[in-house]
Amino acid sequence: MHGARVETNAVREVAAAAIIVGGRLLLAQRVAPPELAGMWELPGGKIEPGESPAQGLRRELREELGVDTVVGDRIGVDVPLPKGMVLRAYLVSLCDGTPTALEHSAVRWVTGPELAAADLVPNDRAWLAELMAVLRAE
Ligand code: 9L3
Ligand code: MG
DSSP: OOOSOOOSOSSOEEEEEEEEETTEEEEEEOOOSTTTTTOEEOOEEEOOTTOOHHHHHHHHHHHHHOOEEEEEEEEEEEEEOGGGOEEEEEEEEEEESOOOOSSSSEEEEEOHHHHHHSOBOGGGGGGHHHHHHHHHHO
16 A cells, blocks of 8 residues: 555664673674774674564674574664664574684674773674673673
């Protein structure tokens, strides 16, 4: 009734992965856009229409890091992004592969204190307290 285009996702989600192994969190260094290049983020990206957040995040992590993963529980707050998008973080387990910077300039594993000191992208700072708590509990 409103035309042929069907919106499968009312709100477009960007999903990001908190991958923690042995008390360290995986960070990836962005190459773009210019204002974020060089800063560190939880890897991930936009969920495509028709994908569940878990499916989309698994796809992004395969593309960005070359790994197979299982997407678990959400962690931290919803972070509003421009154009009605929302950024969400998920706890993610590695199943296969070694994370490799295929679309980032580098990856690194950080402890809690290293995370607190890292040059994180501003959006991901919203999750700092929860991430530190998970790292302490490891
Ligand atoms: N973003 C912020 N923090 C993150 C991720 C994965 C993404 N941990 C923001 C950056 C972009 C948008 O979400 O503005 C889409 O992400 P991408 O497709 O550039 O990775
Ligand atoms: Mg991405």
